[in-house]
Amino acid sequence: MRKKAQLITAMMLFSTTVAVSQMKVREELPEKYKWNLSDLYATDDTWKEEKQKVQQNMQKAASYKGKLTQSATVLLEALTFNSALIKEMSRLSSYASMKSDQDTRVTKYAGMKQELQQLFSEYGALTSFMEPELLTLDEDKLNTFFAKEKELVTYKFYLTDLIRKRAHRGSEEVEKVMAYSALMAGNAANIFSTFFNAEFPHPEIELNGERVKLNSANFALYRASEDRGVRSKVFATYFRKLNEFQRTFGAQLYGNINAALFTTKARNYESTLKRALDGGNIPTDVFHNLITNVNGNLETFHRYLNLRKRMMGLDTLHYYDLYAPLVEKVDLEYSVEEAIENILKSLQPLGTHYVDVSKRAFHERWIDMYPNEGKRSGAYSNGSAYDVHPYILMNYNGKYNDMTTLTHELGHTMHSYLTNKQQHFANADYSIFVAEVASTLNEELLNDYMLQQIKDDKTRLAILGNYLEGAKGTLFRQTQFAEFESMIHEQVAKGEALTGEDFDNMYLDLTKRYYGHDKNVCIVDDYVKSEWSYIPHFYYNFYVYQYATSFTASTALSEKVLRGTDQDRKKYLNFLASGSTKYPVELLVDAGVDMNTSEPFDLTIAKINKVMAEMETILKRMGK
Template sequence: MLTKSFRSKALVCIILFTMLFSSLGVYAEGNNIPTREEIAEQYKWRLEDIYETDESWEADYKKLEEMIPNVAEYKGTLAKSSRNIAKCLSLVSEIRRLYDKLQVYAWMRSDSDTSVDKYLKMGDRADSIASAIDEATSFIEPELSSIPESKLKNYIKDSRLKDYDIYLESILKRKEHTLSEAEERLMALAGTLSSTPENIYKAFKYNDRNIKKIKNENGEELVLSPATYSMLLESPNRNTRKKAFEGEFGSYKEGINTLAATLYGEVKTNIFNARARKYNSALEAALLSSDIEPKVYDSFIEAVNNNLEPLHRYVSLRKKLLGIEDKVHYYDMYVPMIKSVNSNIPYEDAKKMVLEALKPLGNQYIKDLEMAFDNRWIDVYETKGKYSGGYCWGSYDTHPYILLNYNGTLNEVSTLAHELGHAMNSYYSNKKQPYSKADYVTFTAEVASTTNEAIMYDYLIKNAKTKEEKIYLIGSYLEQIRGSIYTQLMYAEFEKNIHEAAESGETLTASFLNETWGNLMKKYYGEDFEVDELVKLWWSRIPHFYWNFYVYTYASGLSAGINLSDKIINDGEDARDAYLDFLAAGGSDGPIDLLKSAGVDMSTPEPVEKALQKFDQLLTELEKLINK
């Protein structure tokens, strides 16, 4: 089950690198951002598929309010029979399904234009009623946990509970971490406070932050909106990149003590929840809820630390190709090393590229992608007030939706393939699995998306028409691996370090967080990279640190994706079919076992090591092409 950071159980998968939000869309001119009314309907998601009107949403909200108290009639009855358990869990599923639908609609309406208070309030109401649901259902796990193990195991055999067997087995596994009914109720009540650090962070980032203006090399004054900042980091003019970086990071520096206190609040919340449930650490609490052993997390960090030399080489190559005489800075890491040969790809062409590249996944998969395009699952372009990122979201009773801020770059084509991977994963899981087993856990959330990206890059590189195009594509793939594995595991190591520090009594001040971050950057990026004082604030811009040990899943996802894509491309229909079965499996088994069935063993560091070997191989190929 996904955490509060993902707006509860409904699936939401935020694309990585939120700090590199999409550049200006093809409808934007200069620094002007169009309104939604200026965008053709075919490029806007059709939320009417969820609710035709806001009044319909209100009617379901009222219905949900009336349903919640009905759960109380099962209090004290669960140990009596499997029939009572089945009826109770069926009612809770019905409640949560309706809640998911309400929440998805409200927040996606809000994300369409964040300046509209009406939908922000609807989203807040949806979030608030989630607490009422948690409180009303807080007796269930303690009651189930109190049933003698042999008796509960016998109940699980009842066919009426076949949709809930995975959940009930997880109750047995978590028995020692389940509290008394009164304690669980208090935990549910305290849950209303747990989103406060993230809400403060978002309020600063989106409302209170002093967004800077800079002048580019042509003397044009530009507002550093997320999209514009992303665009400027890719500018060939180093001084423009530097000014954009200083303006963006400087806006966070102005609130750095507040942001440090906010992140410290998040960490303390995680530690409180872990200790209250008798886990050894916040990391253990976060991972075991997804049936992942902490040693898996640690093995990934060890694997990346053992393979930092290729990243150091990559930084050195970037320095050489960009003609940098001093050291490489943060603002030098996102500009293409080679001039882009695909700098303006119309969205319609991007669709064709994705459909062609993903053909190894089979005819039905391609037909389903075409359905997503044709039926307005996707909100394509940046508009005024629109949420500045990219994600896939939906509920069991809706089709998936995708939010983009498409800008015509190859990176955005890759983002499109990425989010469609999420969409198909959800679509197939929801079709194949009952509600109770449809949700996939955090650990597998990024596999489908990154497999799509890996397949797409393989196709593009193999079909490059010129040496220059091939060089550019390899460089882009290297950036993908750097961003998804090296960078995300550096984030993961930071997250682990600060939680361990807080658990041992350290106060997470801004200076402590800055130094912790700076030391990691020195280790990861090597001698040719300059860790200046301002870049040490990078941690303060990362929303993922409010998602309770989520970032490592980007690395596990792409590592699995690279391994699986190689199998799909090279091993034929059996490998493809095993992968498609995985996409439809949802949460019907443990994540490690599901991935083993698909063809990759994530209980070992081997997939991460193989992915980093891929980085090394691509880098070697790039060096040879450049030296020809």
Template sequence: MTQTSHKELPKRSDVNTELTWKLEDMFSSDEAWEEEFKKVKDLVEKIKGFHGKLSESPAVLADCMKVYEEMGLAMERVYVYAKMRRDEDNGNTKYQALTDRAASLNVHVSSAISFLVPEILDMPEERLESFIRNEKLADYKFYLEEIKRQKEHVLSAQEEEIIARMGEIAQAPQNIFGMLNNADMVFPTIKDENGEDIQITHGRFLQLMENQNRDVRKSAFTALYDTYKKQKNTIAATLNASVKKDVFYARVRKYPSALAAALDGDNIPIDVYTNLIKAVRDNLPAMYRYVSLRKKLLGVDQLHMYDLYVPMVKAVDFKVEYNEAMNLVEQGLAPLGAEYQSVLKEAFGSRWIDVYENQGKTSGAYSWGAYGTHPYVLLNYQNNVNNLFTLAHEMGHALHSYYSDHNQPYLYAQYKIFVAEVASTCNESLLMNHMLKITEDPRKRMYLLNYYLEQFRGTVYRQTMFAEFEKMIHEKVEQGEALTPETLCSMYYDLNVDYYGPDMVVDEDIKMEWARIPHFYNEFYVYQYATGFSAATALSQQILKEGQPAVDRYLSFLKSGGSDYPIQLLRKAGVDMASPEPVVEALRVFADVLEEMEKLAEEIK
């Protein structure tokens, strides 16, 4: 398998089918999708028939829950398929239309079931307790207990229906940003290190930032952010609308803040969020030390933001073709055992993965899918170490979903966001351990240590900086202040100054970086990259040191889905995220890796 020429992206129709995901495993055709779409509409009418009857008996509530699950699964399949088809090429109007129809239907579904929770909570407390204990509702015990826990934030049936009908409008900021960022925004062409034209794309930007030629890095950096700067008013208005939406929902549900509302869904204490920011800020001197080492190894008088991603080890040819990447990931994840390996090989051999970039394809990488069908992975693979680890990361998500779907009923299969990054990052940690074991060349070893340090910088430090930015912008709106482009740029610039320290020249262009981060439209999500990385660091060490007992605990965690609160699931796996210790421990590992890098740098000068 070879990478497509970087000069011109292929059209979707020209991509080798073997390098694309097989969405036919979900629906054999668009006509089959239409049939499922109709089924959802029929189930909507069926579930409406339970309105006002839920308190009659446990049997009636159980029957309603069965329809609820059937409708939820069908709706999930309808939406996921349409959106993933659109992600193949955002310019494809057919799948734009299918996605819009699916989104509208989803709002219709939300409206139809809006009576469910308020009606359950309207039961007298003793009656609800007796229902929860009833054998007919045994499969729904945790679900009903969770509803009861959030009782004070659930509104009347009529109010819940109004909020549900708002769903499509509430999605607008994220949808608008997605279309602007993935379909409409065109980045300029610059000269590469050979003087040839290369167009900047989302997928190529990091590759350009890793280019050893500093002029190429600077040109790409400036050109990308100049493009965003031209759209700063539009994107600021879009982000402002998204934050206002978050604040609106928090207030109508009687939460003290948008942050409290976001964390309550996973039953996560706010201290977990604030402790993370404090722990990272307390350990900023280690980041400053890293910046100083980077400046020294690159041999520059001033270190700029566009120097952050280029490997500190020069003249290392470390390209990783996709075929080799699959083999390395299999080898690196061998400590997880034969069962895990078997599923991984099935994924690699059965078109679960959409590999390369094409015109209009959604940028970045993700794992997604619908219950009852295997998970899928979207990549925009480039032949480098970063993309090798991205493959391992997304396969972590995919196999977490696979195990959860195969061991939990639909209602509990979806794991909470708080644990979502644990499996993916644990995979990366195990792969890094393997790569360091098999890499004897001192410069390649330094390259990997550099990459590992960058993982800490990007996943713990940088995502915590994002988390702090999110907290700040939500607080601004909660205080009645406007998020103007100037305000957003100023706050973001100052955070970069704080996080990178005195040896970093914080270029003016970086103040526009907030404008290109899609995660900001998914409120208070990014902090979980940092907490997940910390948990995964601990779990991977347990797997490597303890062997089978730790593997058994870990696989049990993957199979648990959303059947308990995430902090409880992680405790059973062997790590306590209610304590700041895992974050502090991860930052100790960062300091240890940094020390090894410093020593190795001295030895091979």
């Protein structure tokens, strides 16, 4: 589990944004920039009371054992009970998780997270009889039940999908063991998160006469420095510190892969990839075709890298140059207020309701905006509190990329909000495969809006360049990550043990191939081998490829939203409100894009090349 063209002077932004980003004490941050978790539970004590109620209530699950297939009425009652309980447990989990993410050093909230993990595991064991019993239903009897109890239609997709996966479900005893195994399944990810966010000794570095701790937020900030010496020093220092813990990171990731392999074998899947994709009934060809298509279009990626080298005036492009501004002395920094204004205006093609709810997210404290000491790194949207509203975690540093990250997470939030309002809880979740469509389409709309406002050649170059940065980071980089995942999972499935050093070697070779190191397109310094060790998504098991597929889907859909008919926009908004009422590939077909074809990918490559052609034209006009 994860949304005006007025520019201000760099000095003004430096005095506001950097000052906030370096605040070390959460209590010093203005309340309006912190999420309000009391919307979930008024106090920690309230949370504890509700948890105790759930613990007592869930014991009733046993009363349905052996009765699920006796009548449509009992089946509906059991599924309603189960859905309501999971809804409350998800809300409890959201609170504990987000409280912990505010400051990962606070052991109280880490403990509350663990309590919920245990609660889910305990409930899974209590209800381990349910799916084996349901799997004894044949299609005719199930259809009879649907005819007798009209309200059962709420659970129709769940029941028919369960029967589809009959071969991957076991007996009651097997399901009980699988439920208990959940206590261990997430250990590697939990250890990684705690170690990296709370205990990892982030290095200190001297920059411009000041000592700076290279935590995740500052690494993201200073790797984008216009000073090449700063970038080089920051990258080398950060990655070399990561490498000091190569064995630890390696053991964690290897443990995670083995946990995935255990579940894969226990569930009778031929591979961890097949199991990961089968949840959404997604053909593995979608994954493999993405990697094949990207590898077949690395020349387009290298064209971008050569364009970056040209624009930066470099003889040799290094990996540490990839986050630097493409255009010198162009102010692409925005206060939070400016970012909000730009985002809301860019979203107008999606209609008044979409914009109004987005305003609520900004003004009703759905967002935790700025970094603070101990806060979880990165950004996400959490929409699992069905009866409340989604939340967004940010680490805003005032860069253009931070503004795009904010609208990205807002896209997730709107997806969750709309589907939660439209669908019953049982159908309100949505597949990871479609999760990134709303977020990346929001980014497309923001880029389009900014380009409409800005006519200055230098600034347009920077905005167009930002689109290319998105393509680099979302299509090419995430596909590289997906290929790395595929490689390491395949190796472990063959019975090979992998160490941190093995991960280093595989990652470095792959990165050099993608970035054209041997062709002198972009030099990948050896310390880049450690980059895999701080990427949390490798613990999600075949999550990242969906960033890339969503990028191609959103490229196709954004054209329909911006330049299509009202009906095209309505189809997209209906898609956002559809939850899990259909399989994700089918939902995208309804929205107007078919992921079984190469068309979305081809359109995306065409757009990338079109953007580069416009940039090259501007450079020629500028005499460069």
